[in-house]
Amino acid sequence: MRDIPGAWRRTARGAGLLSPDGAAAPTIFAEMTGLALRTGAVNLGQGFPDEDGPAEVLAAAAAAIAAGENQYAPGRGVPALLQAVADHQRRFYGIELDPAREVLITAGATEALAATLLALIDSPDDEVVVFEPYYDSYAACVALAGAKLVTVPLRWPDFQPDPDELAAAVGDRTRLILVNDPHNPTGVVFSAAVREQIVRLADRHDAIIVTDEVYEHLVFNGPHTPIATMPGAAALTLSISSAGKTFSTTGWKIGWVTGPADLVDAVLAVKQFLTYTNGTPFQHAIAAALGLPDAYFDGAAATLRDKRDLLGEGLRAAGFAVSVAAGSYFTVADAADLMAPGTDAADFCRTLPERAGVVAIPLTAFASTERRGQYASLVRFAACKRTEVIAEAGRRLAALADA
Incomplete structure (x- = not known):
């Protein structure tokens, strides 16, 4: 592989995406979306809606x-x-x-x-x-x-x-x-x-x-x-x-x-x-x-709040501890009780599509190398999906509690 100089290297390093061999690694979002496509998992990873706007x-x-x-x-x-x-x-x-x-x-x-x-x-x-x-x-x-x-x-x-x-x-x-x-x-x-x-x-x-x-x-x-x-x-x-x-x-x-x-x-x-x-x-x-x-803006927040609550119910039933979001698309859950010894959130998320048919993002993807240990068991789920998709994710995640 050629050694190509330039600002790309410090940019990739800053984002934690410079691999040991000096190449730019794919983002966790690309990796998890690829897993969703290959496994048919419900994708609660990347934060985009699955419904059109008004x-x-x-x-x-x-x-x-x-x-x-x-x-x-x-x-x-x-x-x-x-x-x-x-x-x-x-x-x-x-x-x-x-x-x-x-x-x-x-x-x-x-x-x-x-x-x-x-x-x-x-x-x-x-x-x-x-x-x-x-x-x-x-x-x-x-x-x-x-x-x-x-x-x-x-x-x-x-x-x-x-x-x-x-x-x-x-x-x-x-x-x-x-x-x-x-x-x-x-x-x-x-x-x-x-x-x-x-x-x-x-x-x-x-x-x-x-x-x-x-x-x-x-x-x-x-x-x-x-x-x-x-x-x-x-x-x-x-x-x-x-x-x-x-x-x-x-x-x-x-x-x-x-x-x-x-x-x-x-x-x-x-x-x-x-x-x-x-x-x-x-x-x-x-x-x-x-x-x-105003009714549109109020309704958008109310709809997403209901989806947050539905997602939280499914996560708790599956054995996660849940931080209740006050805004945004996202809910963070602690998977510590569901993780194998010696693994972290990234390992957990890489195996979750096969184990439960759901994709999520490890919070370590949003942290510096020095602080990743503070977030080692935390996982981000996106609630910006159709209600039936979130409900299906909850049913699939129940397999974790059964296991």
Whole structure:
């Protein structure tokens, strides 16, 4: 195998995907999806819905295509969607934005995060604080940008950070504090005290807060509270979200960044040389989606809460201990009582399709090498599937309890 130099190596290493022979290994998601296909297992691993989004939103995309909205959109996004995002932030959170300067449309939240990190990191001495376990692209993008990842552990079963550990992680080298709330993979919603501490620390150390809020409308115990609404936070915060999770359109890849104009301009300076622009007819459709009535958003959260509860019942009946998610697609369960001696969550998940006909993701896939031992028996299951699929998974998992 050729030794190919380049940034790919540190990116793969940052994501924990550099194999011992120096090759880039496949992600755990690709591996588990492959297992699901080979075994016919119910796939509760990867977090995408198995139902389409609202019919009127799909119709809006078709109408935009028929109307000829098929060429490049403006680099910042189509004006209708820029305005719709600004209206959404005002409607739900009371945040006032200039759609022409303080909103940027991206190829999903993943590009928004990558462009933001590449734009705002400038030195190998820069540090990015994240909560661990973390969405895998965070570590990869921090490594690609050449910065240092600093993690704050979230521990079973409540997954709220320890305030002393959070304070110790943020210092004068902290460039960004990256906050995923509601959180993937744990399903936790951070407390008001945590949000307040993040703002205080960012202000004290001249850091920028970057929020990943893609599950903002999938909160189960009251409305979502963006950090940008906290006192003193607006000038320090870039907020990122997307349409995929809220409207079950993950394949459209329509996301956005909002915040102070100078920070958004910095992200645009990088983003325009990544995708430049994307998904023109889908941008028009999501502009319509963001204007759906409150009943849609309330119903989406209520439906997913019911699925979370159904999944939890099946997991408990199978012998798992379960952390009750407060938001997001995901439920974390402890498989310690179901694991063979000397094995961990990754081993468990690799054998689960054959043992029970279900696919899940080990939480170790979302952790640094140094901390994987803290999550060695924890497994993430996705509840964003049809009710009958979740019920079938529960029936299959019952085989574990029988065994």
